[in-house]
Amino acid sequence: MIKLVSLVITATALGLIAHSAVAQKTTVTVATFPDLDRAAKAAVPRWNALHPNVEIKIVSLQYSDHHTAMTTALATGSGLPDVMAVDLRFMGKFAEAGGFEDLLKPPFNAALLREKFVSYTIPQATNTKGELVAMPTDIGPGTLLYRKDIIEKASVTEAELTKSWESYIDAGKKIKEKTGAYLLADAADIRDIVIRSGVKDGEGLYFDRSGRVLVDSPRFERAFELGHKARQAGIDAKVVAWTNEWSTGFKQNRIATQMMGAWLAGHLKNWLAPDTTGLWRAAGLPGGTYASYGGSFYAIPKKAQHKTEAWQFIQFMTVNKETQLESLRVLDSFPALAEAHSAPMMDEPLPFLGGQKARALWRDIAARVPAIPINKYDAMATDIIRDEFENVVAKGKPVKTALADARALIERRSRR
Amino acid sequence: MNTPARRRKWKQRDIAPYLFIAPFFVLFLVFGVFPLGFSVWLSLHQWEPAAGMSAMRWVGLDNYMFALTDPWFHRSLWNTLWFAVVSGLPQHLVALPLAYFIQSRLKRSRNLVVGAYFIPYITSSVAIALIFATLYSKDYGVINALLQALHLPGDIDWLGDASYTKPAVAFVVFWRYLGWNIVLYLSALQIVDNDLYEAATLDDVSFWQQFWHITLPLLRPMIFFAVTLTLIGNLQLFEEPFILVDAEKGVAPSVMTSAIFMYRLAFSDGDFGTASAVSWILFLIIAALTWVNSRLFKRAEDHDVSR
Incomplete structure (x- = not known):
């Protein structure tokens, strides 16, 4: 397979070189956002060696600015890049809108390429019409990062943290009592994973395939109840991810565990809490849950100028094992390309995690994450669920009433 | 031969003034009139922005009905009115006497003091949000630390x-x-005739009585202006709650x-049509309240005159 890919790349490269005698230099615009832009920047030198006549221009905006700018560009049909990076959160909205090329169709013919990726990523990039609108580049296998020193001080074991949600919460009580540290940043973190466990085949997170709202199903009830229990036990710091309080919590050793995509280890190491090197360990999520956090994709807008070159670049970023491993090296982004998972680099010990060979663990998790179809109303439903959860944990609203209200509002907003 | 050239010259001179004022009108049309008109148009449509312009679907007043019956819109209106009153009223209740005090009692330090009060207004709201987020922090904030030092509940x-x-x-x-x-009221105070105060002082009228019977009535037009600005500003409140x-x-x-709420409808739910409808509903509410405000001030004025 590797041979075949490199053969294809060499062939295209040769073809381009032959072509270049007459053709002018083409510039492919890649619109992306940090940290993902570092992956593309790192890949450019190798790309230039292979494609001397196709220049890559990387336009990088802050995460939310990028997605707002891309929404506007798709709306007006002007200012569209050749390659658009899209975060999973926006995939639902963008995928349904029909502004991207269907990569299953010629000249892209990505049908066979689909098998190369970690299986749950493909439904995330496929819309309800069955079109494949983007190629996955990195994934976030859900992991429980925990502070070994803190749990040892509280004589809690890793097994206690991961056995079940109940034992995770009980362990949190012990940790709070013996060390004063919070078990987790936000009780809502529990909610967000439990709603992802036990999703039936063909069901989405909030909607099923026919658009029926699922938020009053048992998994939501359990998620709300467990989250409520954690909040009542006083074991969450009540801080939201990516805020100053959150990072201070890590720096001051006040948060014992964090459930997140595997890439969080990189963020902790680089800027969130660099002084805690060697103190963290990774484990699976509590209760045998498999979930993923985020993920990045590359798509080609229908109105892109240089689709052929754009497609070549996307393939270079996503199905080229070397590029995928390079991204893992430069920004700790976990490869979406399954082939990359067998590289020796995946079995290296990670100093930040005290020499643990955590990538192997994450690889196993990635292989077991269920495929959950996306819906264009996912972001809206998330907002409403978050609000009703707050009503439950802060105002003691009964879970069933809260979920019924959430359902009514989601139905109202999505029926339009 | 001579005439056509001459005529052309005249024509150019005719066009020139329009060319000179064109930059403003072009910019105003592009960034002022067009967005305004487009948002009216948009508010009557259902639109999936990521699908391009062709995806617009005419729905008439449906978006307005949808917004007016949405529970989150009701809550957002309540929050907006709450902020308008609770953050707006004290601004004037404090600024009025403070401006009077600064004007009448401070001499050399006046500009320094006014400048100090004015600084928050010109500081970037992001910087403000960062500072206050730190002050308000539950575990590391100065405010809670202060409360604890005073033996009050500081968590x-x-x-x-x-x-x-x-x-x-x-x-x-x-x-x-x-x-x-404060700056608004100070500027109004500067045109109040000093003789009035001197006469009052001679008549043994106390400092705050002067404020009550001379300053306040004379400041009424400025109060009306300042309250209107606060009303409009607070009903459009976005930055501070959004960033904090x-x-x-x-x-x-x-x-x-x-x-x-409008922003979330547009950029989180992708419902630009309803977001535009909300913006127009908000506009109507602001217009109505401004009108009520002017009526109230006017009536008070008429009342005064008749007395």
Whole structure:
């Protein structure tokens, strides 16, 4: 397979070189956002060696600015890049809108390429019409990062943290009592994973395939109840991810565990809490849950100028094992390309995690994450669920009433 | 031969003035009139923005009905009115006497003091939000530390507990626009005839009685102007609550103003049509309240005159 890919790349490269005698230099615009832009920047030198006549221009905006700018560009049909990076959160909205090329169709013919990726990523990039609108580049296998020193001080074991949600919460009580540290940043973190466990085949997170709202199903009830229990036990710091309080919590050793995509280890190491090197360990999520956090994709807008070159670049970023491993090296982004998972680099010990060979663990998790179809109303439903959860944990609203209200509002907003 | 050339010259001279004023009108058309008209057009459509312009579907007044019956819109309206009153009223109740005091009692330090009060107004709202987020922090904040030092309950989650988020944000808004109102009132005070105060002082009228019977009535036009500005500004409140309380927080809806709701409809739900409808509903509410405000002031004035 590797041979075949490199053969294809060499062939295209040769073809381009032959072509270049007459053709002018083409510039492919890649619109992306940090940290993902570092992956593309790192890949450019190798790309230039292979494609001397196709220049890559990387336009990088802050995460939310990028997605707002891309929404506007798709709306007006002007200012569209050749390659658009899209975060999973926006995939639902963008995928349904029909502004991207269907990569299953010629000249892209990505049908066979689909098998190369970690299986749950493909439904995330496929819309309800069955079109494949983007190629996955990195994934976030859900992991429980925990502070070994803190749990040892509280004589809690890793097994206690991961056995079940109940034992995770009980362990949190012990940790709070013996060390004063919070078990987790936000009780809502529990909610967000439990709603992802036990999703039936063909069901989405909030909607099923026919658009029926699922938020009053048992998994939501359990998620709300467990989250409520954690909040009542006083074991969450009540801080939201990516805020100053959150990072201070890590720096001051006040948060014992964090459930997140595997890439969080990189963020902790680089800027969130660099002084805690060697103190963290990774484990699976509590209760045998498999979930993923985020993920990045590359798509080609229908109105892109240089689709052929754009497609070549996307393939270079996503199905080229070397590029995928390079991204893992430069920004700790976990490869979406399954082939990359067998590289020796995946079995290296990670100093930040005290020499643990955590990538192997994450690889196993990635292989077991269920495929959950996306819906264009996912972001809206998330907002409403978050609000009703707050009503439950802060105002003691009964879970069933809260979920019924959430359902009514989601139905109202999505029926339009 | 001579005439056509001459005529052309005249024509050019005719066009010139229009060319000179064109930059303003072109910019105004592009960035003023067009967005305004387009948002009216948009508010009558259902539109999936990522699908391009062709995806617009005419729905008439449906978006308006949808917005007016949405429970989150009701809550956002309530929050907006709450902020308008709780952060708006104190601005004037404090700024008026303060401006009077600065004008009549401070001499050399006057400009320095006014400048100090005005600084928050010209400071970037992001910087303000960062500073206040730090001050308000539950575990590391100065405010809680101060409360603890005074032996008061000092573990209040100012920006994370729905019963405190509104006052916390309202205070920041108050603090930010107080200086602006002081400057407005000071400028009005400067044209009040000093003889009035001198006469009153000769008649043994006390300092605050002078404020009550001379300054306040003479300041009425400026009060009307300043209150109108506060009303408009507070009904469009967006920055402070948006930056202070992260949208990902469960308590975010407790400070969700109508402007934030509008933003979320557009950029989170992708429903630009309803967002435009909300903006026009908001416009009508602001227009109505401004009208009521002017009626109230006018009636008070008529009342005064008849007395």
